[in-house]
Amino acid sequence: MASMEVSLKEMMAIDGALGAVVVDYNSGMALGSLGGSKDLDLQVAAAGNTEVVKAKLRTMESLGLKDTIEDILITLTRQYHVIRPITGRSGKGLFLYLALDRTRANLALARHHLRAIEEKLEV
Numbered sequence: 001m002a003s004m005e006v007s008l009k010e011m012m013a014i015d016g017a018l019g020a021v022v023v024d025y026n027s028g029m030a031l032g033s034l035g036g037s038k039d040l041d042l043q044v045a046a047a048g049n050t051e052v053v054k055a056k057l058r059t060m061e062s063l064g065l066k067d068t069i070e071d072i073l074i075t076l077t078r079q080y081h082v083i084r085p086i087t088g089r090s091g092k093g094l095f096l097y098l099a100l101d102r103t104r105a106n107l108a109l110a111r112h113h114l115r116a117i118e119e120k121l122e123v
Contacts, residue, residue, distance in 0.1 A: 001122035008034040011098050014113050016105025018079065021097040022123070025050045025085075031094070031123075040099055049083055049097055071111060078102050084114050086121060094123060 002010070004022050011020035012034045019035035019042045028050035036042040056069060074081040080100040086092070096118055100110055 002117070002120040004032045004121065004123060007096075007117050007121045008032055010117050011096065011114065014098065014100070014105070014110050016080075016100040016102070016110070018099040018101055019045070019097075020099075021046050022086075022121075023050060023095050023097055024093060025053045025095055026093050035099075042097075045081075045097060045099065049081070049095075053083060053085065053095055071114070073107075076102070080105055080107055080110070082107075082111060082114060084118050086118055086123070088119075088121070096121075 008020050008022065011017060017035060019033065019040050021033040021042050022031045023046040024031055028047040030043055030046035033042040052072060056072060060067065068087065069085050072083040079102055082098045084096040086094040086096065096114060098110065098114055
């Protein structure tokens with residue numbers, strides 16, 4: 001099991017990482033973050049992506065889908081944004097958010113690393 005601090009550092013070690021956040025999607029608050037810049041405000045990203053997660057969960061419920069979200073990918077011209085809900089009992093209501101530079105990131109590898117980080121995270 002890994003702490004939030006260790007998990008954030010592991011997320012930032014992923015090639016192309018620009019910012020990493022652990023977010024409570026009930027409140028939209030970032031519980032911890034690393035990285036970011038003047039062009040990538042991680043507090044704003046945490047709050048905004050909370051709405052993305054909530055909208056997807058509402059849609060799944062409306063459709064009667066009995067499934068879980070593994071991750072949500074948002075592809076921008078210069079960045080990837082990956083949202084990964086935490087599935088462990090201790091992480092219910094939380095998600096990992098990782099922003100990546102598209103020119104430096106390997107998306108498949110980043111998703112693989114993010115899944116491993118999520119599985120080890122103890123909140």
